[in-house]
Amino acid sequence: MAQPATNTIEDSATPRPPRTAFLPFALPHITQAEIDEVTDTLRSGWIAAGPKVKRFEREFAEAVGASHAVAMSSATAALHIALEVVGVKPGDEVIVPVYTFTSSAAVIAHCGATPVLVDIDADSFNIDPARLEAAITPRTKAIIVVHFAGLPAEMDTILEIGRRHGLPIIEDAAHALPTLYRGRMVGTLGDLTAFSFYATKTLATGDGGMLVTNNPAWAERAGIMAMHGISRDAWKRYSAEGSWFYEVIDAGYKYNMTDIVAALGLQQLARRQWLLERRQAIAAAYNAAFASMEELEVPPDHADCQHAWHLYALRIHPERLTISRDDFIKELAAANIGTSVHFIPLHLHPYYRDTYSLASGDFAVALSVYQREISLPIYPGMTEDDTQDVIAAVQRIVEQRRK
Numbered sequence: 001m002a003q004p005a006t007n008t009i010e011d012s013a014t015p016r017p018p019r020t021a022f023l024p025f026a027l028p029h030i031t032q033a034e035i036d037e038v039t040d041t042l043r044s045g046w047i048a049a050g051p052k053v054k055r056f057e058r059e060f061a062e063a064v065g066a067s068h069a070v071a072m073s074s075a076t077a078a079l080h081i082a083l084e085v086v087g088v089k090p091g092d093e094v095i096v097p098v099y100t101f102t103s104s105a106a107v108i109a110h111c112g113a114t115p116v117l118v119d120i121d122a123d124s125f126n127i128d129p130a131r132l133e134a135a136i137t138p139r140t141k142a143i144i145v146v147h148f149a150g151l152p153a154e155m156d157t158i159l160e161i162g163r164r165h166g167l168p169i170i171e172d173a174a175h176a177l178p179t180l181y182r183g184r185m186v187g188t189l190g191d192l193t194a195f196s197f198y199a200t201k202t203l204a205t206g207d208g209g210m211l212v213t214n215n216p217a218w219a220e221r222a223g224i225m226a227m228h229g230i231s232r233d234a235w236k237r238y239s240a241e242g243s244w245f246y247e248v249i250d251a252g253y254k255y256n257m258t259d260i261v262a263a264l265g266l267q268q269l270a271r272r273q274w275l276l277e278r279r280q281a282i283a284a285a286y287n288a289a290f291a292s293m294e295e296l297e298v299p300p301d302h303a304d305c306q307h308a309w310h311l312y313a314l315r316i317h318p319e320r321l322t323i324s325r326d327d328f329i330k331e332l333a334a335a336n337i338g339t340s341v342h343f344i345p346l347h348l349h350p351y352y353r354d355t356y357s358l359a360s361g362d363f364a365v366a367l368s369v370y371q372r373e374i375s376l377p378i379y380p381g382m383t384e385d386d387t388q389d390v391i392a393a394v395q396r397i398v399e400q401r402r403k
Contacts, residue, residue, distance in 0.1 A: 150308030
């Protein structure tokens with residue numbers, strides 16, 4: 001499969017014709033290497049959890065610099081297991097940012113605990129450490145940190161807060177592979193870190209996740225609980241060195257990964273640097289095109305960090321335009337550009353609003369940034385023409401709709 005060319009900025013004086021084919025918001029980048037690895041798995045006869053899952057765990061742990069990695073069916077499963085291994089139980093509280101996907105908080109409810117939502121920093125969209133500390137109570141059992149879009153949260157401050165209060169830090173790194181925070185890889189900072197391999201992510205296997213930790217006891221417990229609560233080597237039962245005998249030591253879950261998924265993951269992991277560089281190139285092209293437009297605000301990219309660019313979260317200034325964010329999205333769709341919004345804050349969803357008696361104005365920063373955010377396409381399979389089509393469409397809308 002041909003790899004897209006590096007993006008450049010075209011001469012803005014030359015009008016670009018409207019796009020005729022729809023550009024999806026996100027697509028996975030699959031090469032012959034992934035296809036061959038999956039084919040090898042299918043021919044091996046071992047398609048459930050097996051040797052390729054074990055290999056993927058080893059190689060992933062090495063890639064992020066963690067001691068242990070446990071493959072899961074999703075990042076949601078990994079977060080749920082992380083809460084289980086640190087002992088979250090009914091009656092406990094777990095702090096989580098309000099600006100995230102539902103799974104970051106839903107897993108807390110699955111444990112019978114209460115998600116305590118915290119507002120975010122307006123620049124990074126990550127959890128505000130000052131508000132985080134103010135939310136800690138005697139019932140707080142853990143803190144979940146989400147690295148929005150692939151930009152790391154202020155982990156030094158957050159880790160210090162966690163240590164001072166004796167609270168484990170669980171990182172939701174669904175967006176953050178490979179993300180660096182001041183020279184350190186996300187996956188080595190907190191006590192447990194959950195990664196996502198959903199189809200739109202920086203490492204895409206369709207579905208799947210990984211839980212990493214440097215704590216061997218937690219890793220052992222995670223592996224047991226992800227496989228029905230039976231022994232960590234349950235996957236060997238049908239191999240030559242396996243045994244039919246097993247013991248269930250707890251009421252576990254069916255959260256394991258399969259070798260088919262791991263096959264995709266192994267080849268995606270091997271190409272992670274190129275995949276990152278493609279996202280970086282598209283983000284750089286967008287930034288160069290939009291940074292000087294006062295109607296727009298480009299996402300932050302801190303010099304002491306490595307942004308994974310899972311999302312390109314453009315922000316508009318509605319007060320400088322004659323249309324709303326929602327109408328801006330409609331006009332992009334009319335120009336055949338797919339977009340999304342990340343995220344609808346949790347307190348605006350009926351479940352969280354009604355269950356926890358929340359009001360729309362309770363999290364002012366999250367509400368404000370949500371009303372301005374548009375996620376533009378950013379994925380490795382985009383060509384230079386695709387990128388320039390997105391840029392041209394955004395610029396046309398701004399030029400036609402500015403006050």
